[in-house]
Ligand code: VGL
């Protein structure tokens with residue numbers, strides 16, 4: 001089966017000393033690089049927000065980071081400013097092998113909608129185009145790794161499973177944020193959706 005390695009958001013802001021650092025985020029990079037040679041296709045995703053993005057707590061006078069707010073499309077966790085377009089924090093970790101990437105999917109660039117998933121924005125209907133890319137390349141199996149397990153990895157894996165891809169998440173090559181039980185909820189959700197957790 002033709003398989004793609006989907007590397008989620010291995011960017012400076014999600015790693016050591018980053019604006020939204022995920023504990024141990026930098027530890028996965030060498031293992032992720034090692035998986036690339038075995039994949040038929042390599043996709044990197046890049047969280048890519050305009051300054052003042054609606055998912056930033058700093059854009060809401062009444063809320064702080066990690067608090068929930070209501071958006072027209074549903075509940076949204078508010079984050080510290082991160083992965084702002086053109087900043088060093090939005091760059092991939094320097095030690096990530098970007099040369100092997102066939103395509104880089106950017107997401108979160110619409111000011112008023114966040115996008116955790118590599119497939120759809122958080123309104124769950126605006127596509128990024130990744131589904132079409134994978135299907136036209138004849139790819140049916142996805143191995144997903146990256147940051148963060150409970151947000152962008154989880155949402156990407158859930159959408160991929162709903163779209164009918166055969167999905168494996170390699171847990172040792174992911175790290176979580178874990179706000180308000182989000183890690184356990186993500187694990188339960190992915191298992192329920194038929195995602196293989198390896
Ligand atoms: C992510 C929160 C906000 C992620 C991105 O990559 O998991 N989390 N933006």
Ligand code: ZN
Nearest residue numbers: 047082083108
């Ligand atoms: Zn983001």
